[in-house]
Amino acid sequence: MIIVIQCTDRVGLVAAISGLLAQQQFNITSMHEHVDNTANLFFMRLEVNKTGDVEGLEENLREILPAGAIIKINPLPEKKIIVLVTKEYHCLADILVRNYFKTLGASVQCVIGNHQTLQDICLRFDVPFYLVEATGDKAAFEQNIVNITEKYEFDHLVLAKFMRILSHDFVSRFPMQIINIHHSFLPAFAGASPYRQAYERGVKLIGATAHYVTDELDEGPIIAQQIIPADHSLTVPDMVKAGKEIETAVLARALKLVFDDRVFVYKNKTVVLE
């Protein structure tokens, strides 16, 4: 069982929480905590053997924690997701394979694409695929997506190389639920054509960034980043090709962290307790 706590910091929190759990016969097998002294915030992730009274646990914790504490107790950490794609297959295929072999830590409810390109791979894995073409009318386009999402229960929308910018209205429906993979080491090269920007600038490393989507394009809280070496010999298409490997890896890692309840968000940043 995973217990996640985010609250105002104060002296003695670890003692209070661990004391309560010990008293109720929960055996802590893993505990990670972080304090942001500037923000005066306390973050904790616990894995415990569930042998005590789970029913009353949240209430008992709330009694010993500062007012306004966020407490999540997840006996079943399996999440549900919807994946949005355009034409590039690499991130989607990785997600579909892990989903099929039950190592994703989440189940893919459906895939929504604005091109038909990736329909076949979804069907081969028995995952529903919805085509929503991006016509000129953005509001209608997004409404079509919303209509599909309403057919499913889900925890997260994963933008697996979904190449359309989502509106404020759309994003605000799903606060801290949308996860995107951006093909640069943000904040360098935000916006369009990051590999072309990287090529023009002559950088010696290219990267990828998985982040929550907020109103500001490419400005949401960063979950995971990684880079690979680049040099003068790489053309823009070479960078695109090399980048796919790292985009796949970074998104996979970010999703694993989120699905494992390891990511906390505050002040447009994340705390990741591994």
Add this chain to the structure above:
Amino acid sequence: MIIVIQCTDRVGLVAAISGLLAQQQFNITSMHEHVDNTANLFFMRLEVNKTGDVEGLEENLREILPAGAIIKINPLPEKKIIVLVTKEYHCLADILVRNYFKTLGASVQCVIGNHQTLQDICLRFDVPFYLVEATGDKAAFEQNIVNITEKYEFDHLVLAKFMRILSHDFVSRFPMQIINIHHSFLPAFAGASPYRQAYERGVKLIGATAHYVTDELDEGPIIAQQIIPADHSLTVPDMVKAGKEIETAVLARALKLVFDDRVFVYKNKTVVLE
């Protein structure tokens, strides 16, 4: 103030320790713990603001911990070291520079070399240098080193590219006090000429390993390791040159971890609580 605890594991240890500290008005600013379930061992490193009764703390901790617990309370984490070298300068110079600028986390008491090569750099930094030539008589050679060490207080002997194999007798005098940098990714290429071995084997990565020295050559507990890419274009001298950079970095990192009281040893392995 840093508190380090290593003991048999049992349920409720975190609660007991954090409860005791809270009760005595110590504010925990950093806490890391690890449990080896197989070995049934508990490891913890705490940083606390010292506002309570330090005098009685160790005794109070001992009362709530299992019998045989190792407890270290270090109000002053500054360590003292003696460095042993042969001819290569890179690790020694890095240590001397950090020592001079007081960022090493330890003070260098003296340097012992079996060649005169590095005497001048020591003297430039006002660090005593002792020449102990490695004649045929190994016992006498080692006794000469021991005689010098006896003039100083020290916590660790650092073998900063000291190219002589130390005897069982010597090593057993300083259990878990001797730290060595080996120029390979151990356990690959233990023993002599690791870069030549790496070249012959055609590996695509070369590495360095910092470890405690035990009786078994290159078999002691590993503290830190790192690698860099290698390829067919590197000759053995090229590998030696490239390796120096990583040897310097890995030894620096290992020393920092040890001097910060972050390294626990058991079963020929280390737990490193960062």
Add this chain to the structure above:
Amino acid sequence: MIIVIQCTDRVGLVAAISGLLAQQQFNITSMHEHVDNTANLFFMRLEVNKTGDVEGLEENLREILPAGAIIKINPLPEKKIIVLVTKEYHCLADILVRNYFKTLGASVQCVIGNHQTLQDICLRFDVPFYLVEATGDKAAFEQNIVNITEKYEFDHLVLAKFMRILSHDFVSRFPMQIINIHHSFLPAFAGASPYRQAYERGVKLIGATAHYVTDELDEGPIIAQQIIPADHSLTVPDMVKAGKEIETAVLARALKLVFDDRVFVYKNKTVVLE
């Protein structure tokens, strides 16, 4: 068009080769060469725009090169492969996905497994799967595999987590044609259970190695290696899980290098001209 040359070194080879190509109106778009001075060997990989007389090119090159030169001219670098597996899906799924999207640089002719586990994923991608159970009779087991391979044209056998040791007889049928992914940073932890070995030794990095298979188990020429950080918190199953990611990446990279005609073998080592 790709031209690959391996021969005894002598002064003026680059001038002779590039002169010949210029004279025959081949435009060199990429040229990489390497000389092993110890072995007195010359290696070169060229990409040229095919505008001249390809028919006579090999003969023309042979005239200007030392006797015994290996020359390969590949107008179509697409390779054909057969994949051998046991139960673990990660490497196979990656290969199947790239094969399906035509980014593998090779086409998968069939998959042979000694367990039924991975049959379904193959069928979903319309790739033939053959079950060859590993009974007590190793010779019969291997003969069954040979019989299947004889139905297909292929350039390479890829052991994508195939967990059986192949006999001398089997390996010698396919010299420098079998590529294996080993789940350690060879030569460390050759043989069985490398992650358990790594755990016991307490290493701070774990790795994966793709190599050609020769008679000596895990001793063949290394094509690619990579590592990821490890620490005391990883159990053996944690290492297995983390290792899968890097095994997949290293095998993918090695295959790309081989399929692109970038890997030369000599003296149980490889030259990789990127």
Add this chain to the structure above:
Amino acid sequence: MIIVIQCTDRVGLVAAISGLLAQQQFNITSMHEHVDNTANLFFMRLEVNKTGDVEGLEENLREILPAGAIIKINPLPEKKIIVLVTKEYHCLADILVRNYFKTLGASVQCVIGNHQTLQDICLRFDVPFYLVEATGDKAAFEQNIVNITEKYEFDHLVLAKFMRILSHDFVSRFPMQIINIHHSFLPAFAGASPYRQAYERGVKLIGATAHYVTDELDEGPIIAQQIIPADHSLTVPDMVKAGKEIETAVLARALKLVFDDRVFVYKNKTVVLE
């Protein structure tokens, strides 16, 4: 002997150059070339055994190369440098140590600092140190620096954590001669306080960039970059401390590349032929 060539590309350049060298009995031991097809530029770096007529070589090369070719022949690749610093020691100390042990590939003529902090370390290594205090009058400050540089021959000015912004006038005196280490992964976090910017943005990697200095602050051609992982637990001072290690390593690497005549500049980018 190192030969460096940069010119307009055309078919047959490699054949022409290697043919000329072969004819004149120069033995090529290393050859690297790059073509930027978009810019139609050819770059080549050769290492040759000097056995022929060096005197006439540049003229002979010029005859076979396109008009306007840049040709550099360096029988002695040892460079001369002047280092500018403020208060931080890490990059300077690394340079001084390598200079002292003659592994820098250049000789340090003098050090100029706008604080006295680093005078002592220079004197310990017998390197002249000049204090030039940054008063309100920037023009006078820079003139004082220029006056000192005029006492020495030098190839490069190295800004080893020199924390003052140099004027257009100053920079234009030394085109592509000034090398700076910036403590971020440019173009992310250009300008002041990059670690604070990185902290605020919550990035998961921090980096360092060595680049030529041009008029645009932090916008010059990038020579080398590298990153290290970061996470939520790092405060700004922690990042500063961790960053010093990578700043030192990246500047060392960039200087080695420049001093080895491996770096070509064009279009605000570099080609690095290793």
